[in-house]
Amino acid sequence: MSSSATTGTGQKTEGPVARVAYIVSRFPKVTETFVLFEILAVRRQGIDVELYPLWHEKAEVVHPEAVDLVRHAHFGPLLSADVIRRSVSMLVRRPRRVLGALATIVTENIGSANHLIGGLATFGRALQMADDFERRGIEHVHAHFANHPTTVAFVVHRVTGIPYSFTAHAFDIHVDQHMLATKIAEAAFVVPIAENHLELLGDVTGGAFGDKLRVIHCGVDTSVFQPLDETTPRSRAHALEILQVGSLTPLKGHAVLIDACRALVDDGVDVHARIVGDGPLRTDIANRIRSSGLEGRIELLGALDRSAIARLHHDVDVLVAPSVPTKAGKREGIPVVLMEAMASGLPVIASRLSGIPELVVDGVTGVLVPAGDPSAVAVALRRLADDPGMGRAWGRAGRARVIESFDLERNAARLAACFRDTIAARQLLDLGRRADVSVRDAGTAPSPVATSSGIGPVTRDPS
Numbered sequence: 163m164s165s166s167a168t169t170g171t172g173q174k175t176e177g178p179v180a181r182v183a184y185i186v187s188r189f190p191k192v193t194e195t196f197v198l199f200e201i202l203a204v205r206r207q208g209i210d211v212e213l214y215p216l217w218h219e220k221a222e223v224v225h226p227e228a229v230d231l232v233r234h235a236h237f238g239p240l241l242s243a244d245v246i247r248r249s250v251s252m253l254v255r256r257p258r259r260v261l262g263a264l265a266t267i268v269t270e271n272i273g274s275a276n277h278l279i280g281g282l283a284t285f286g287r288a289l290q291m292a293d294d295f296e297r298r299g300i301e302h303v304h305a306h307f308a309n310h311p312t313t314v315a316f317v318v319h320r321v322t323g324i325p326y327s328f329t330a331h332a333f334d335i336h337v338d339q340h341m342l343a344t345k346i347a348e349a350a351f352v353v354p355i356a357e358n359h360l361e362l363l364g365d366v367t368g369g370a371f372g373d374k375l376r377v378i379h380c381g382v383d384t385s386v387f388q389p390l391d392e393t394t395p396r397s398r399a400h401a402l403e404i405l406q407v408g409s410l411t412p413l414k415g416h417a418v419l420i421d422a423c424r425a426l427v428d429d430g431v432d433v434h435a436r437i438v439g440d441g442p443l444r445t446d447i448a449n450r451i452r453s454s455g456l457e458g459r460i461e462l463l464g465a466l467d468r469s470a471i472a473r474l475h476h477d478v479d480v481l482v483a484p485s486v487p488t489k490a491g492k493r494e495g496i497p498v499v500l501m502e503a504m505a506s507g508l509p510v511i512a513s514r515l516s517g518i519p520e521l522v523v524d525g526v527t528g529v530l531v532p533a534g535d536p537s538a539v540a541v542a543l544r545r546l547a548d549d550p551g552m553g554r555a556w557g558r559a560g561r562a563r564v565i566e567s568f569d570l571e572r573n574a575a576r577l578a579a580c581f582r583d584t585i586a587a588r589q590l591l592d593l594g595r596r597a598d599v600s601v602r603d604a605g606t607a608p609s610p611v612a613t614s615s616g617i618g619p620v621t622r623d624p625s
Contacts, residue, residue, distance in 0.1 A: 180578075180585050181210045183291070183300045185311040189215035189235060190228035193409045193439070195468060196380040196498050197306050198228050203381075203574030209581055212236060212298065214291055216284060216310060225467045236294070240287045249289040256321055260289065263320035266344065267313065274340040280310045281341075288317035296322055301585045302350070303327075308334040312345050325350040325584050329378075330359055332495035332516060333413075335366075343367050346374065350584040353378050353577065355495050356517025378577055379520070381570035382501040386468065389507025389561060390476040400434035400459075402426075402547040403478040405508075407471060407499040410441030413492050415513070417450055418484035421536035422543060424454045429540075431547050433459060436478065440465040471499075475506035479553060480546050483512040486534045496521050501568045504528075504560030509553040511542045521568060527560035 182204070186197055205211050213235040224232070239245070253260045264285060271278035295303065295318060303318055303326040305311035315326040327350050335342060343366050346352055351374045354360060360375060404423070408414040416437060426433050437447070437460065444462065451460045466474070475481075481503035485494040496517040500510050504521070510528035512518050524530040529545070531538035546553045 179208060179210050180302065180581050181212070181298070181300050182302045182304055182581050183212045183214055183295055183298075185214050185216070185291070185303060185305040185314050187215070187307060187309075187311055188217045188219040189213065190221060190224050190232055191219050193465075194306075195225065198225060198231065199383060199570055200380070200574060200577070201231065202227060203383075203570050204578050204581075206571070207575055207578035209578050212300065216240070216287065216314065221465075227468070236291075238287065238290065240283055245286040245290045248293045249286045252289045252293055252321060259321045263317045266320070267317070267341070270341040270344055274338050277309065277313070277338060277340045281313045284310055284314050285317060288314040289321065292318045292321045292324075295324055300324060301588070302581050304581070305329070307331055308342060308345060309338070312349075313341070316341075316345055316348060319348060325588055327351045327353060327580065327584070329353040329355060330363070331355055333492040335359065335362060336493055337491045339366055346371050349374060350587075351376050351580055353580075355380050357520055358517040359495075376576075376580055378573050378580075379496060379568050380498055380501070381568050381573040382498060382505050382564065383570045384505045384561070384565055387472050387475065387502045387505035389557065401432035402434070402480070402543060404433060404435040404543065405438070405474060405478040405481045405503070406435065406483065407438040407481065407502075408483070408497070409439050410437075410443040410447055412443065412488045413485060413494065414439070415484035415486040415534065416443065416447050418486065418534060418536050418539055419482050420447070420450050420454055420456065420460060422482075422484075422539035423456055423460060425536060425540040426543060426547075427456070427459065429544070431544060433543065433547070435460045435482075436463055436474070437461065438463045438466050438471060438474070471502065472506065475503060475508055478508065479550070480528075480543065481508050481510045482539060482543070483510065483518075484531070484533075484536075484539055485513045485515055485518070487515070494518065501564050504557070505564045505568075507554075507557035507561050509546060509556035510560065511539055521563065523559070523563065526556065527563050528556050 184201055190198065201211050201213065213231055215235055215237055218237045267281035271281055291314065303315045303324055305315040305326065305328040308328055308330045312328040315328060318324055319326045328345065330352060346363065346367050353376050354363060357377055363375060364372060406416065406419055410416065419435060423433055423435055448462060451457060483497050483500050485497065487493040494516050500512055500521055503510050504527060510522055512522050512528065512530060513533040514530040515533050519530060522528050522530055529542040531542060
């Protein structure tokens with residue numbers, strides 16, 4: 163390994179280059195900007211990242227920054243001649259490890275069709291990755307989402323001994339917790355994206371392994387998302403311009419915003435809303451807009467890339483994220499769209515749900531409302547329409563809040579440090595084992611050797 167690396171910004175980072183493989187579900191996924199930009203930021207910290215998606219997402223809109231990652235990502239089918247060949251080879255070489263990992267997946271996922279089928283379907287690909295990681299000298303594996311990607315990372319670890327970690331977001335730990343305790347137990351460390359997740363993860367593990375938890379919020383690039391100069395004149399066709407960004411799914415609560423806009427119009431407030439995103443509810447949302455008589459006031463813009471959304475922030479007065487829990491138990495973690503809007507100097511209105519209050523300070527950076535309450539959203543929007551100066555003050559406070567605890571570069575540096583610490587601890591342990599073998603062969607007693615995982619107590623983002 164080299165002793166230093168040059169980051170994407172041209173900065174020099176000292177120390178050996180750590181080789182880390184990222185396992186993700188689908189890539190490139192326009193709604194999961196946090197994965198894309200985290201990888202790029204971690205690379206700027208001098209980490210050599212190899213990307214291994216489980217599925218190649220075919221999307222109409224792709225962030226320009228993802229193009230190079232897509233070009234060099236290690237895509238592959240779940241079943242192929244190479245998967246079979248390398249799986250058989252790994253089984254022959256390490257039968258107990260392979261069969262042990264398979265047995266754990268089967269026994270611990272009984273009762274969860276999603277996790278069991280997913281674990282079996284990706285098992286061969288996991289063995290292929292395990293072989294590839296050893297050939298490439300991968301020193302650590304990091305998975306995004308606690309479900310299928312972390313199952314693959316777990317298999318790789320069981321078969322090769324390469325340490326792994328994973329980022330836990332929201333639905334991946336709230337909806338189905340099969341095998342989650344084992345994944346935490348065998349991980350080098352775990353990254354919940356919200357303080358709100360700590361209690362749940364503690365309950366799952368019976369209070370054990372708290373020393374492995376690293377609360378690191380997702381972050382946004384505050385150099386990309388910046389406020390418009392307040393002295394710049396803005397042309398407004400309507401009294402209040404509203405923005406909602408998110409996939410068109412039940413989780414995002416689009417009906418709540420539509421109903422709130424209807425109530426405001428009925429009260430004589432001149433509002434206009436733009437909804438960015440695409441998804442399975444597009445037709446239903448369009449029909450609801452039409453039936454509410456708001457076709458001229460609410461636009462569906464479809465999916466947009468990051469730069470387009472950053473520009474759109476300068477044309478609106480407020481971002482609304484009226485998230486609601488779904489019947490299946492899905493819920494938000496901390497939506498990145500809120501961070502992006504706040505970094506751009508926008509006030510925000512969001513549901514008091516999950517980890518959202520860790521970002522949005524009620525009455526300081528925006529308004530927190532009960533989930534699924536259109537009247538509360540309407541009241542908050544009316545306040546902003548009546549007092550634009552208050553909205554600007556909330557926007558300034560929101561940007562300061564993001565810079566303090568949700569800055570992409572700062573949080574990526576913390577994650578990169580966790581990778582390096584884990585790799586260094588494993589190298590120290592390996593050195594100790596080799597020294598122990600040497601002294602035993604020489605017939606003398608071994609010296610004490612540190613065997614710590616290098617993972618300290620629970621740490622949190624400053625807030």
